[in-house]
Amino acid sequence: xxxxxxxxxxxxxxxxxxxxxxxxxxxxxxxxxxxxxxxxxxxxxxxxxxxxxxxxxxxxxxxxxxxxxxxxxxxxxxxxxxxxxxxxxxxxxxxxxxxxxxxxxxxxxxxxxxxxxxxxxxxxxxxxxxxxxxxxxxxxxxxxxxxxxxxxxxxxxxxxxxxxxxxxxxxxxxxxxxxxxxxxxxxxxxxxxxxxxxxxxxxxxxxxxxxxxxxxxxxxxxxxxxxxxxxxxxxxxxxxxxxxxxxxxxxxxxxxxxxxxxxxxxxxxxxxxxxxxxxxxxxxxxxxxxxxxxxxxxxxxxxxxxxxxxxxxxxxxxxxxxxxxxxxxxxxxxxxxxxxxxxxxxxxxxxxxxxxxxxxx
Amino acid sequence: xxxxxxxxxxxxxxxxxxxxxxxxxxxxxxxxxxxxxxxxxxxxxxxxxxxxxxxxxxxxxxxxxxxxxxxxxxxxxxxxxxxxxxxxxxxxxxxxxxxxxxxxxxxxxxxxxxxxxxxxxxxxxxxxxxxxxxxxxxxxxxxxxxxxxxxxxxxxxxxxxxxxxxxxxxxxxxxxxxxxxxxxxxxxxxxxxxxxxxxxxxxxxxxxxxxxxxxxxxxxxxxxxxxxxxxxxxxxxxxxxxxxxxxxxxxxxxxxxxxxxxxxxxxxxxxxxxxxxxxxxxxxxxxxxxxxxxxxxxxxxxxxxxxxxxxxxxxxxxxxxxxxxxxxxxxxxxxxxxxxxxxxxxxxxxxxxxxxxxxxxxxxxxxxxxxxxxxxxxxxxxxxx
Numbered sequence: 001x002x003x004x005x006x007x008x009x010x011x012x013x014x015x016x017x018x019x020x021x022x023x024x025x026x027x028x029x030x031x032x033x034x035x036x037x038x039x040x041x042x043x044x045x046x047x048x049x050x051x052x053x054x055x056x057x058x059x060x061x062x063x064x065x066x067x068x069x070x071x072x073x074x075x076x077x078x079x080x081x082x083x084x085x086x087x088x089x090x091x092x093x094x095x096x097x098x099x100x101x102x103x104x105x106x107x108x109x110x111x112x113x114x115x116x117x118x119x120x121x122x123x124x125x126x127x128x129x130x131x132x133x134x135x136x137x138x139x140x141x142x143x144x145x146x147x148x149x150x151x152x153x154x155x156x157x158x159x160x161x162x163x164x165x166x167x168x169x170x171x172x173x174x175x176x177x178x179x180x181x182x183x184x185x186x187x188x189x190x191x192x193x194x195x196x197x198x199x200x201x202x203x204x205x206x207x208x209x210x211x212x213x214x215x216x217x218x219x220x221x222x223x224x225x226x227x228x229x230x231x232x233x234x235x236x237x238x239x240x241x242x243x244x245x246x247x248x249x250x251x252x253x254x255x256x257x258x259x260x261x262x263x264x265x266x267x268x269x270x271x272x273x274x275x276x277x278x279x280x281x282x283x284x285x286x287x288x289x290x291x292x293x294x295x296x297x298x299x300x301x302x303x304x305x306x307x308x309x310x311x312x313x314x315x316x317x318x319x320x321x322x323x324x325x326x327x328x329x330x331x332x333x334x335x336x337x338x339x340x341x342x343x344x345x346x347x348x349x350x351x352x353x354x355x356x357x358x359x360x361x
Numbered sequence: 362x363x364x365x366x367x368x369x370x371x372x373x374x375x376x377x378x379x380x381x382x383x384x385x386x387x388x389x390x391x392x393x394x395x396x397x398x399x400x401x402x403x404x405x406x407x408x409x410x411x412x413x414x415x416x417x418x419x420x421x422x423x424x425x426x427x428x429x430x431x432x433x434x435x436x437x438x439x440x441x442x443x444x445x446x447x448x449x450x451x452x453x454x455x456x457x458x459x460x461x462x463x464x465x466x467x468x469x470x471x472x473x474x475x476x477x478x479x480x481x482x483x484x485x486x487x488x489x490x491x492x493x494x495x496x497x498x499x500x501x502x503x504x505x506x507x508x509x510x511x512x513x514x515x516x517x518x519x520x521x522x523x524x525x526x527x528x529x530x531x532x533x534x535x536x537x538x539x540x541x542x543x544x545x546x547x548x549x550x551x552x553x554x555x556x557x558x559x560x561x562x563x564x565x566x567x568x569x570x571x572x573x574x575x576x577x578x579x580x581x582x583x584x585x586x587x588x589x590x591x592x593x594x595x596x597x598x599x600x601x602x603x604x605x606x607x608x609x610x611x612x613x614x615x616x617x618x619x620x621x622x623x624x625x626x627x628x629x630x631x632x633x634x635x636x637x638x639x640x641x642x643x644x645x646x647x648x649x650x651x652x653x654x655x656x657x658x659x660x661x662x663x664x665x666x667x668x669x670x671x672x673x674x675x676x677x678x679x680x681x682x683x684x685x686x687x688x689x690x691x692x693x694x695x696x697x698x699x700x701x702x703x704x705x706x707x708x709x710x711x712x713x714x715x716x717x718x719x720x721x722x723x724x725x726x727x728x729x730x731x732x733x734x735x736x737x738x739x740x741x742x743x744x745x746x
Contacts, residue, residue: 003407003409003419004409004428005408005409005410005411006408006409006411006422006591008411009592012599012746013746014743015746017694017696018599018696020694021694022598023595023722024694025694026693026694028693033688033691034674034675034684034688036674036675106652107633107652109632109633109670109672110672110674112702113688113691115630117630117703117704119704119721120702120703120704120727121693121698131674133673135671135672148713148721149710149714149720150720152710153710205718206719206720207718207719207720208718208722215595216414216594216596218414218415221413221414221718221719222716222717223717223718224717224718225714225716225717227711227717228585228711228716229717273709273710275624275654290648290649291651292651295646295648299535299536299537300537300649302527303524303527303528303646303649304646304649307646318624318626318708319709320626320651320652321626321653344623344624344709344711345579345584345622345623346580346582
């Protein structure tokens with residue numbers, strides 16, 4: 001008896017152009033579209049190639065989004081953080097060098113031409129000025145959204161921090177969000193991984209052919225890619241690679257230092273492709289915000305409340321998720337913290353990155 | 362039979378007349394109040410399922426009178442209803458049927474039929490699947506969704522928490538939710554997204570009649586395809602049964618299930634979303650997030666509020682049709698920018714591939730806003746097909 005076939009659906013009549021755009025977005029430049037008076041103007045360029053020294057001594061290729069207006073700190077990994085206030089109308093002039101790219105502002109919710117997803121708008125040719133007004137203080141991030149699987153893994157991402165209205169980045173203690181706790185010490189734990197096999201690929205690796213009148217024809221598909229296989233061999237927190245499962249990261253970009261009586265804010269982000277598990281030992285942490293939304297603090301979030309993660313209790317984040325944690329240490333000490341990286345299918349633990357929260361009198 | 366209509370044609374469990382009135386993709390019509398429907402007849406049988414790139418992959422599927430389905434047909438019932446399912450094993454090895462915590466058929470020999478009877482549990486979203494040789498049989502195609510509507514109330518749940526009840530009560534009433542109050546159940550305001558992954562090398566082993574070792578399956582699983590309701594990439598993203606579409610102020614309920622072996626991290630652009638229920642636990646603390654975790658066998662219900670995307674620059678009181686005239690007039694790549702659309706996709710970006718590349722032909726959907734809260738459509742939309 002013949003086995004019945006469930007065929008692939010036909011491309012609906014009149015939607016060929018949309019199917020083509022899904023794969024091969026148009027390009028566009030200029031902007032901002034429907035301009036509004038701006039209060040902050042920034043610039044970013046991508047794709048910028050850099051070398052990154054990994055613990056075994058090799059230099060691997062990474063890609064970053066540079067701030068061309070900052071000659072001192074504009075070319076860093078992760079890409080330089082953007083920091084603005086709630087209510088700012090932000091313009092970012094994005095230069096796309098060598099080929100087309102986009103920037104998506106993850107968790108920021110503007111109109112589609114400002115959202116940075118090519119298949120729903122366009123890819124940037126030359127320059128484009130994105131425009132958005134963040135309305136909720138919190139932790140967000142930005143990243144390229146072209147051939148995203150490869151581009152984000154190669155490093156094309158950075159933090160986007162929105163502070164409450166009236167905040168100044170140099171002034172502490174700072175408030176986390178309107179009505180929220182003030183903090184004296186701020187840490188960014190951006191956990192990520194590299195699969196160094198991916199770091200020899202070109203920016204358009206394994207992309208589908210562009211055939212406008214037959215966009216999803218079987219012959220258009222690339223068949224020799226391996227971006228479905230992510231087997232990381234380098235493990236990082238905020239751009240610092242851990243050297244072994246045993247050695248805590250002491251780099252001040254990661255390790256936290258505070259005094260008894262101070263309030264610490266730790267902004268966590270899973271910027272990688274594994275299931276990441278965080279554990280803070282000896283100190284309880286209160287989750288005050290998730291994905292940039294403060295728990296229980298606004299009409300939109302009244303259905304939630306901050307919750308406590310007891311000392312030593314692990315919590316897991318998958319890619320793109322953020323938790324903002326408040327810690328208020330009452331006793332001096334060196335408190336360990338770990339990030340463990342688990343495979344998304346097998347659950348195998350690849351590695352553990354360690355660091356410390358040092359509390360002085 | 363094709364997958365695009367699996368929701369329209371496969372709402373089994375309810376009276377036929379009610380199914381006809383349901384009509385619209387993804388809709389959950391109120392089932393007939395009286396009498397249990399006739400037993401649902403499902404046969405476990407082979408099929409060849411054509412993937413996004415045209416490759417035909419062997420699957421074990423749940424088949425009914427209208428043919429094979431990948432994934433299995435959506436079973437929609439009312440909580441407390443007596444449900445009977447007649448299961449026939451038309452495959453060559455032992456298979457079974459379970460909804461964890463609700464019903465379990467036990468192993469069914471090839472060629473045999475077994476009738477299972479159960480009482481539909483509390484309102485919510487459930488996964489049915491073949492639990493034998495876990496996770497192999499389920500991942501090779503033997504899975505589907507069961508939606509249980511509550512007997513009463515205006516939420517999807519029999520026992521909503523105070524936070525969930527307050528959220529549904531606030532829709533269309535509280536100032537943060539201008540627009541429509543939630544009707545129970547709403548017309549065309551629900552979607553079901555059943556995630557899975559396929560490594561065709563294992564499907565070929567099943568086709569050849571080989572026994573598959575479950576541990577080796579998980580250890581060696583390299584997914585070439587990532588699907589929502591059996592579809593990938595542009596096919597999933599542009600399927601009206603998958604993507605929600607509406608005016609500002611028309612919230613949508615999305616029921617997400619993961620029948621595969623990979624952990625997904627679905628991320629919604631344009632709106633944050635309320636997490637209502639996670640794998641049978643209605644949430645007392647309803648997180649409002651843009652990205653969430655859906656592990657194998659998880660069922661996550663979220664509410665997409667369809668609010669005005671908050672970070673659009675300009676006066677929030679100005680209707681978008683007046684605030685975004687240039688954008689709504691743009692045509693880029695022969696595709697109008699009106700109505701406004703944004704993606705939903707998994708952020709474990711390996712899942713955005715097909716055959717290890719071909720971004721973004723993996724696990725994607727989108728959402729579409731067609732008009733303002735006053736229900737005046739945005740200008741410059743293409744004519745309906």
